[in-house]
Amino acid sequence: MSKGITSQTDDYSKWYNDIVVQADLADHSAVRGCMVIKPSGYAIWEKMQQTLDKMFKDTGHVNAYFPLFIPKSLFEAEEKNAEGFAKECAVVTHYRLKTDPQNKGKLIVDPEAKLEEELVVRPTSEAIIWNTYRGWIQSYRDLPILVNQWANVVRWEMRTRLFLRTAEFLWQEGHTAHASKEEAILETEKMLGVYADFAENWLAMPVIKGIKTANERFAGADETYCIEAMMQDGKALQAGTSHFLGQNFAKAFDVKFANKEGKLDYVWATSWGVSTRLMGALIMSHSDDKGLVVPPKLAPTQVVIVPIYKSEEGLEKIRQAIQPLQKALQAKNISVKFDDRDTQRPGWKFAEYELKGVPLRIGIGERDLENGTLELARRDTLSKETVNLNDAEHLIEKLLAEIQSNLFQRAQQRMKNMTHTCDNYEEFKRLLDDKGGFILAHWDGTSETEEKIKEETKATIRCIPLNNPSENGKCIYSGQPSAQRVIFARAY
RNA sequence: CGGGGUGUAGCGUAGCCCGGUAUCGCGCCACAUUUGGGAUGUGGAGGUCGUCAGUUCGAAUCUGGCCACCCCGACCA
Numbered sequence: 297m298s299k300g301i302t303s304q305t306d307d308y309s310k311w312y313n314d315i316v317v318q319a320d321l322a323d324h325s326a327v328r329g330c331m332v333i334k335p336s337g338y339a340i341w342e343k344m345q346q347t348l349d350k351m352f353k354d355t356g357h358v359n360a361y362f363p364l365f366i367p368k369s370l371f372e373a374e375e376k377n378a379e380g381f382a383k384e385c386a387v388v389t390h391y392r393l394k395t396d397p398q399n400k401g402k403l404i405v406d407p408e409a410k411l412e413e414e415l416v417v418r419p420t421s422e423a424i425i426w427n428t429y430r431g432w433i434q435s436y437r438d439l440p441i442l443v444n445q446w447a448n449v450v451r452w453e454m455r456t457r458l459f460l461r462t463a464e465f466l467w468q469e470g471h472t473a474h475a476s477k478e479e480a481i482l483e484t485e486k487m488l489g490v491y492a493d494f495a496e497n498w499l500a501m502p503v504i505k506g507i508k509t510a511n512e513r514f515a516g517a518d519e520t521y522c523i524e525a526m527m528q529d530g531k532a533l534q535a536g537t538s539h540f541l542g543q544n545f546a547k548a549f550d551v552k553f554a555n556k557e558g559k560l561d562y563v564w565a566t567s568w569g570v571s572t573r574l575m576g577a578l579i580m581s582h583s584d585d586k587g588l589v590v591p592p593k594l595a596p597t598q599v600v601i602v603p604i605y606k607s608e609e610g611l612e613k614i615r616q617a618i619q620p621l622q623k624a625l626q627a628k629n630i631s632v633k634f635d636d637r638d639t640q641r642p643g644w645k646f647a648e649y650e651l652k653g654v655p656l657r658i659g660i661g662e663r664d665l666e667n668g669t670l671e672l673a674r675r676d677t678l679s680k681e682t683v684n685l686n687d688a689e690h691l692i693e694k695l696l697a698e699i700q701s702n703l704f705q706r707a708q709q710r711m712k713n714m715t716h717t718c719d720n721y722e723e724f725k726r727l728l729d730d731k732g733g734f735i736l737a738h739w740d741g742t743s744e745t746e747e748k749i750k751e752e753t754k755a756t757i758r759c760i761p762l763n764n765p766s767e768n769g770k771c772i773y774s775g776q777p778s779a780q781r782v783i784f785a786r787a788y
Numbered sequence: 789c790g791g792g793g794u795g796u797a798g799c800g801u802a803g804c805c806c807g808g809u810a811u812c813g814c815g816c817c818a819c820a821u822u823u824g825g826g827a828u829g830u831g832g833a834g835g836u837c838g839u840c841a842g843u844u845c846g847a848a849u850c851u852g853g854c855c856a857c858c859c860c861g862a863c864c865a
Contacts, residue, residue: 310858326855514865522865533865534864534865535865536865537865606822640826642823642826643825644826646826647826659824660824662824671824
């Protein structure tokens, strides 16, 4: 058992926190609700960024950057959006400090330096971006605009958790402008598809694509699409959202274009984002009591080589024996680390790399040199086998792919096992308490019912799955007729 | 923000009720023996007791403010 990691079965929430801190991913900072993302954590985030950024570019998007500050008057322009975020905004009111005349060496806010208009620290950037787009768009020839930005945003959350909910977080936000409703909806759905693809094929995390109910919809959107994932403890995590914003922001910021017929019309909008919350999703999808488990495609180090030796000469022999393999793997773009630190012993390194989640570990010692072998250990199954050095290159490539797909299948199986169909409210409550997971149940379509269920059970409607089969039934709460099942769960 | 709890060396802790400058373990440093799953021995370093103020001859200990973290609610990507 690893040092100081609470077992998942004892306290999942504590386990999560232990993993984040002990695997050196992130730490609490001196600022309330804000975290320091440490090199080990940031390296994984960078891999996510690189992958997503390429996916965005491959679908025709370009990057830009908009300001951190939004003048209050712009922020309030789209009423619903402003209302939705108002209670969690950080606001800049002054632009200068001065030394405190009462208390030398201390600073106070200079009352003389009050801003004419307060600046809102962006909780999301629709307002500043749509105010800017007004100047970019006159004609249908200027459309579509397909822009993404990588940025930090601030939402003054009351309760925070590392990666899952921090007051400041890193994300990307795509903001697109279109000439027609149909095109904007297609874009919204396309980007949801990109997120689902990324979640499943890189994070190895199965997701359900769906749309949010009116209650859960993004403030200012006509429709919010989402990908919902299930964590190991059965709780749901919203892993990404893609919003069809209709003409709401175009109207709020007066963004019109001349269409082919020469008539003026408001521009159609989408926005979509994923955040450092995906780090939390990654952790709670695959990791165990020994530490982090990172899918090979996102692992900063995919293979680590731990030499086992008794002398400097012994190490040198190993180094030379393993070098061709190391080079061959690197030539295939597999990241390999040869850990020749003399300051730690092999057993210590084994535990360390398990904690950090390196997918494959090679152990090679003098015994292996005689036999022409090495030991290969998988992080996902914790199994070990001794293989011929000559077969290793091929085998490692195969194993990395196998680990990637094994992690996905494992998570998929778990989601399947923890998804239940339910037609009775009492049983619904029992299921939530005893098993958790997703519950497919009928709902009458009203916000009132949704609210009541939330109040009584803490479960929310995660989404109405896309391509949901229609099925006549009765609302689990009100008994009113329903045409389809929706997904209920307790969520992060 | 409401209720409950916690804060002592890098980490985990004892001491606090009953005031007299801090205990133990892990980790760290040096040396030796070790190295195929978190080594062992010997020696050593490290603390304005979260922070600010108050009471007192004297505060980790008593009182108050503030900050941070954890759990439970309301809010949320």
